[in-house]
Structure formats: C-alpha cells, structure tokens
Amino acid sequence: MARRLSWCGHANVMAADGSVGLFDILCRIWLKPGKTVLIEEPCYDRVVHLLRHYGANVIAIPMEADGPALEPLNAAARRGPVFMYTVPDFQNPTGTTWSSTKRQHLVDLARTHDFRIVEDSPYRFLRYKGAQEPSILDIGRDVTVQLNSFSKVIAPGLRAAYLIAPPHTISAAAKVAESTYVTPGNFALSVTGEWLRRGFLGDQLAALGHLYAPRLEAMVSALDEFMAGHRYVRPDGGVFVGVTLAHPVDAQRLRKEASNAGLDVADGDGFFVSKPSATFSRLPFSSMDEVTVRRGVEVLSALLGRISPSTKVEQVDPE
Amino acid sequence: MARRLSWCGHANVMAADGSVGLFDILCRIWLKPGKTVLIEEPCYDRVVHLLRHYGANVIAIPMEADGPALEPLNAAARRGPVFMYTVPDFQNPTGTTWSSTKRQHLVDLARTHDFRIVEDSPYRFLRYKGAQEPSILDIGRDVTVQLNSFSKVIAPGLRAAYLIAPPHTISAAAKVAESTYVTPGNFALSVTGEWLRRGFLGDQLAALGHLYAPRLEAMVSALDEFMAGHRYVRPDGGVFVGVTLAHPVDAQRLRKEASNAGLDVADGDGFFVSKPSATFSRLPFSSMDEVTVRRGVEVLSALLGRISPSTKVEQVDPE
Numbered sequence: 001m002a003r004r005l006s007w008c009g010h011a012n013v014m015a016a017d018g019s020v021g022l023f024d025i026l027c028r029i030w031l032k033p034g035k036t037v038l039i040e041e042p043c044y045d046r047v048v049h050l051l052r053h054y055g056a057n058v059i060a061i062p063m064e065a066d067g068p069a070l071e072p073l074n075a076a077a078r079r080g081p082v083f084m085y086t087v088p089d090f091q092n093p094t095g096t097t098w099s100s101t102k103r104q105h106l107v108d109l110a111r112t113h114d115f116r117i118v119e120d121s122p123y124r125f126l127r128y129k130g131a132q133e134p135s136i137l138d139i140g141r142d143v144t145v146q147l148n149s150f151s152k153v154i155a156p157g158l159r160a161a162y163l164i165a166p167p168h169t170i171s172a173a174a175k176v177a178e179s180t181y182v183t184p185g186n187f188a189l190s191v192t193g194e195w196l197r198r199g200f201l202g203d204q205l206a207a208l209g210h211l212y213a214p215r216l217e218a219m220v221s222a223l224d225e226f227m228a229g230h231r232y233v234r235p236d237g238g239v240f241v242g243v244t245l246a247h248p249v250d251a252q253r254l255r256k257e258a259s260n261a262g263l264d265v266a267d268g269d270g271f272f273v274s275k276p277s278a279t280f281s282r283l284p285f286s287s288m289d290e291v292t293v294r295r296g297v298e299v300l301s302a303l304l305g306r307i308s309p310s311t312k313v314e315q316v317d318p319e
Numbered sequence: 320m321a322r323r324l325s326w327c328g329h330a331n332v333m334a335a336d337g338s339v340g341l342f343d344i345l346c347r348i349w350l351k352p353g354k355t356v357l358i359e360e361p362c363y364d365r366v367v368h369l370l371r372h373y374g375a376n377v378i379a380i381p382m383e384a385d386g387p388a389l390e391p392l393n394a395a396a397r398r399g400p401v402f403m404y405t406v407p408d409f410q411n412p413t414g415t416t417w418s419s420t421k422r423q424h425l426v427d428l429a430r431t432h433d434f435r436i437v438e439d440s441p442y443r444f445l446r447y448k449g450a451q452e453p454s455i456l457d458i459g460r461d462v463t464v465q466l467n468s469f470s471k472v473i474a475p476g477l478r479a480a481y482l483i484a485p486p487h488t489i490s491a492a493a494k495v496a497e498s499t500y501v502t503p504g505n506f507a508l509s510v511t512g513e514w515l516r517r518g519f520l521g522d523q524l525a526a527l528g529h530l531y532a533p534r535l536e537a538m539v540s541a542l543d544e545f546m547a548g549h550r551y552v553r554p555d556g557g558v559f560v561g562v563t564l565a566h567p568v569d570a571q572r573l574r575k576e577a578s579n580a581g582l583d584v585a586d587g588d589g590f591f592v593s594k595p596s597a598t599f600s601r602l603p604f605s606s607m608d609e610v611t612v613r614r615g616v617e618v619l620s621a622l623l624g625r626i627s628p629s630t631k632v633e634q635v636d637p638e
Binding site for chain 2: 017018020021024046049050053157158159178179180181182183184185186187188191
C-alpha cells in the first residue's frame with residue numbers, strides 16, 4: 001500500500017464511507033441517461049442496479065477464466081462508453097482475476113477510445129496464493145480511477161473506503177459529497193487511519209489468509225468432486241466462487257428445495273443485465289468452515305441432479 | 320424523545336449517517352425534473368443545491384418572524400407541490416421558529432392539496448428559553464416525515480441521523496440506501512445508541528444551553544445596539560441569527576473589507592433560489608464567546624455604515 005500511494009498526494013485521494021457510495025458519486029458526475037457504460041457479465045449487483053437508476057446504456061462483456069472475452073470488449077469499446085466498471089481481482093460474483101495481458105489490453109482500449117476505467121478493488125488484498133497481478137491503476141493511471149474499501153479486511157460495518165483519481169475528479173467528487181452527505185464518518189475513518197498507522201494490516205491479512213485459504217480449497221475441491229460438469233474459476237483469493245450451470249434449471253424450485261435442505265441459494269438474476277436463463281449461482285466460502293462448505297456443494301449438486309437438466313424452465317413440475 | 324417515539328415502531332424509523340443524505344434519498348424517491356417543491360426563503364443552502372440537482376421547480380416562500388408569509392404559501396400550495404421542505408425550529412439560516420398556528424396551517428394545506436411536509440429538526444433540542452412548539456410531525460403524522468440529526472447535540476463529526484416516516488416511505492428509503500451506500504456507519508450509530516441508552520442527552524442539552532444561551536443573548540443585544548435598522552428575529556435557541564439588511568450592499572466589497580478587519584462574512588447567495596440582491600447574512604454565535612460575538616456585530620455594523628446604503632450594487636467604488 002505504501003508503494004502504491006507513493007505517487008499519490010492528498011489531491012489524488014478521497015476518503016468515504018463506502019465504495020458503492022463512491023461509485024454512486026462517479027455516476028452523478030459522469031453519467032447522463034442514455035450514456036454507454038461497459039461492465040463484466042455477471043457483474044456486482046448493486047452496480048447493475050445503480051447503472052439502471054442513472055438510465056445508462058449498459059453493455060455487458062462476457063467473462064472468461066482470465067477476464068473479459070476480447071472480441072465483444074473490443075466491439076463495445078468502439079461504441080463510445082463513458083467508462084468500464086470492473087472488479088479485476090477475485091471478481092464479484094465469479095471469483096475471476098484478470099490476467100495482466102487483459103488488464104493492459106483494457107488500458108490500451110481506454111486510451112485509444114478515450115474512456116475511463118473504474119477499478120473496484122475490495123478483494124485485492126485477499127490473495128492467499130500466487131503472485132499479485134499489477135492493478136489496472138498501476139498500468140494506466142491516466143485513464144483509471146480506483147475504488148477501495150476496508151470492509152473486507154478490517155470489518156464490514158466500519159465504513160471506511162477511498163477513491164484514488166486525478167485531482168480534478170477528486171474535486172468534482174468532493175463537491176457532490178459535500179452537497180449530498182456533507183462529510184463521511186470521521187470517527188470510523190480516524191479509527192481506520194490509526195489502525196493502518198500502527199501497522200496492523202500485514203498481520204490482519206495473514207490471519208485472514210490462514211482462515212480463508214482452507215475454505216477456498218474446500219470450495220474448489222468440492223466443486224471438482226461434485227460439479228465438474230459445470231463452469232467455474234479456481235480463484236487464488238477472495239470470498240466466493242461463481243458457478244455457471246451447464247444447463248438451465250427451474251431456479252425458483254431449486255431455491256425452494258435447497259431451503260428445505262437447509263441451504264440458502266441466493267437469486268443470481270441481479271448480477272445480469274439481461275435475463276440470465278437461470279444458470280448462475282455465487283457460492284460464498286469465507287464465512288463457513290471447510291466441512292460446511294463441502295457439505296453445501298454436495299447438497300447443491302444432489303439437488304441439481306434431481307432437478308436438472310431442464311431446457312423448459314417455465315414449466316414447474318407438479319408436486 | 321421517549322414521548323415522541325412512543326407512537327413510533329421500528330417500521331417508522333430509519334437510521335442514517337446524516338440528514339442531508341436522508342433528504343437526498345427522499346428526493347430520489349419523490350422527485351422528477353420539473354416537479355414542484357416549496358421551500359422557505361432564505362433556505363438551507365445544501366437543500367437548494369440538491370433541489371437544483373434534481374431539476375425541481377422550486378417555489379420559495381418568504382419568511383416572516385413567525386414562519387412563512389401565508390398568502391404566497393397558500394398560492395404555492397395550489398400549484399401541486401410534491402412536498403414542502405422546512406426547518407420550523409430555529410431555522411437555518413434565519414433563526415426563525417414557526418408559530419403553532421402556522422404549523423397547523425401548513426398541515427391543513429398539505430392535507431387539502433395532498434402534498435408532503437419534510438420537517439428538518441436539527442436544532443429543535445437547542446431551545447434555551449420559552450416553550451417548545453409542537454413539532455409538525457406531532458400535528459400531522461399522516462402528511463409529515465421528519466429528519467433529525469445528533470450532529471448539533473453530540474458531535475458534528477459523529478454522523479448519526481434518523482428519519483421518521485410512514486412504513487412505506489421507510490421501505491422505499493431503505494431500498495435506495497441499500498443500493499447507494501449499502502449501510503450507514505454502524506460503529507457511530509452504536510456509540511450514539513449507547514450514549515442515548517445511558518441517558519446522557521438531558522445533561523448534554525443543559526450543558527449546551529449553559530454555553531450557548533449567553534452567546535445568543537450577546538448576539539441579539541449587539542444586533543439591537545448596532546443594527547436596529549435591519550431585519551432579524553430574536554430566536555430562543557439554535558446556533559445563528561440571519562440578518563436581512565435594510566439596503567443592498569456591494570457584497571463582494573463587504574466581504575473583502577470584513578476579511579481585512581478579521582471578520583469572516585460568508586456569501587449568503589446559496590440560501591436563495593433567485594438572486595438575493597445582496598442583503599442577507601447568516602451570523603453564527605455558538606462557536607464564539609460573548610465578547611467576540613458582540614465585537615463581530617460591531618465591526619460588521621461599522622463596515623455597513625461605510626459601505627451602504629447603496630442601491631447601485633453593480634458599481635464598485637474605486638479604491
């Protein structure tokens with residue numbers, strides 16, 4: 001962090017309560033109804049919701065194991081987007097990490113077609129193995145703003161986040177902030193500042209890695225064991241793995257039967273701009289021990305065996 | 320407070336970081352560009368700014384010593400407003416408190432013409448003498464939502480506020496909050512909750528009254544002594560008194576000369592929807608001791624004697 005911030009002055013940083021609030025401010029500054037925005041698909045659901053609120057023309061780029069599919073990304077870049085929103089490290093909701101090649105490719109596209117990149121990095125610090133990719137901000141400071149949050153590394157309820165951006169963007173964002181929420185929570189930000197000043201971050205990340213890494217391993221091996229026919233990435237960090245089923249299922253029936261079996265399967269529709277044809281689930285692993293993670297995947301797999309494959313998702317079998 | 324909240328359940332209250340943020344949410348829920356909103360004139364500047372942001376058709380009702388002028392209020396009420404925004408206790412920026420008659424009149428108007436009242440009450444607890452008027456919420460629960468904040472009674476940087484409203488408004492507001500800032504600062508809200516639970520509010524209000532009441536007295540007597548020809552109210556609480564000058568002045572020159580004399584005169588334009596013809600100043604008294612308050616008014620008065628009266632505010636005297 002010290003290294004990243006070495007090129008950053010006060011004029012490049014704005015503290016805030018949370019990074020979704022910061023993204024909301026960026027939308028206020030940059031968007032008008034009908035403006036084009038690129039996102040990953042699937043994409044963090046609150047971002048999809050906010051872009052709809054601002055009336056953006058959203059183009060969703062399908063995700064591959066190492067980042068976005070390049071052909072649709074290239075085509076979309078030519079359509080005059082205002083910005084692309086991305087979570088390039090352990091993406092929400094798939095767990096995908098962009099390769100450095102694809103990061104560089106996006107920066108090149110942004111420079112050629114004159115659009116911005118909004119890099120949302122809440123999971124970047126949660127890498128349990130493998131080497132860190134360069135951040136998109138590091139590759140393309142001239143075209144990138146970065147959102148970051150301490151919610152995933154200190155405490156979710158603390159409310160401490162920050163934006164790194166060029167000074168003119170910080171000025172514009174600060175003006176909107178002052179008009180809409182006056183000031184962020186200085187109490188929480190002071191606690192965070194003191195926590196960082198005392199050098200607690202390194203030990204905390206090591207402790208989280210010690211706790212979460214075996215849970216991630218349990219998730220990936222359970223997926224390999226029970227759900228090998230479906231599509232998912234094997235992340236080296238973060239807090240969840242997204243699974244795209246090989247066949248659509250009756251999602252409502254799946255959720256209901258899963259609930260009866262004690263398994264909470266969330267609705268994945270919010271991660272998509274268009275109808276996701278009932279094939280996507282985001283599986284969190286950080287809050288459950290290894291046995292529970294494995295058991296969850298096993299139960300899900302058994303239910304899918306009973307319910308799918310079904311290509312007629314409209315029909316609900318009579319009980 | 321216990322008495323007010325006795326008719327309130329959890330479904331009627333939403334906690335938040337600040338009341339401007341809550342007002343922003345109400346605008347998101349209720350406003351579309353071109354919709355009519357009533358405000359007091361002068362009005363809290365951030366609210367004017369936000370209403371402009373949302374493209375509202377803002378009708379400003381002139382303020383008298385006991386609340387809004389009734390004839391323009393009645394006329395404006397017939398023009399289909401979505402809501403009226405008001406600070407009926409020790410108003411920002413004039414210090415005005417609405418009489419109970421005018422509060423009841425507004426509630427009757429809101430019921431007749433089917434609009435809402437947004438009652439912003441940050442200064443209500445800061446009454447140093449006289450009897451409390453009923454809150455507009457107490458008179459018209461069916462048509463009123465109330466914004467409240469602990470910034471003026473616990474600490475400005477704490478960030479702890481709340482909205483009291485019908486359950487369907489709370490649901491809609493909570494949905495917007497969840498989409499834009501996810502959750503308020505639970506740390507600060509927990510501290511506030513514990514502070515209230517331990518019964519600190521009464522002693523704190525007594526202490527603030529002990530500190531601020533003499534400063535208010537100093538402000539009002541200095542105004543009576545030095546600025547009797549101008550217009551201002553004599554509030555029984557709050558943190559400032561607004562002064563409307565008898566004649567326009569060259570506000571820029573006034574600010575410059577005041578600054579040279581060590582007096583910071585803020586620009587009053589933000590409190591007005593239309594151009595305020597350079598006659599309004601908000602004079603704060605809570606952060607200065609009695610001697611400083613008196614001296615400030617004396618210096619201002621001397622400057623005004625030198626600069627005004629001038630009806631040609633465009634002309635700047637050559638130095």
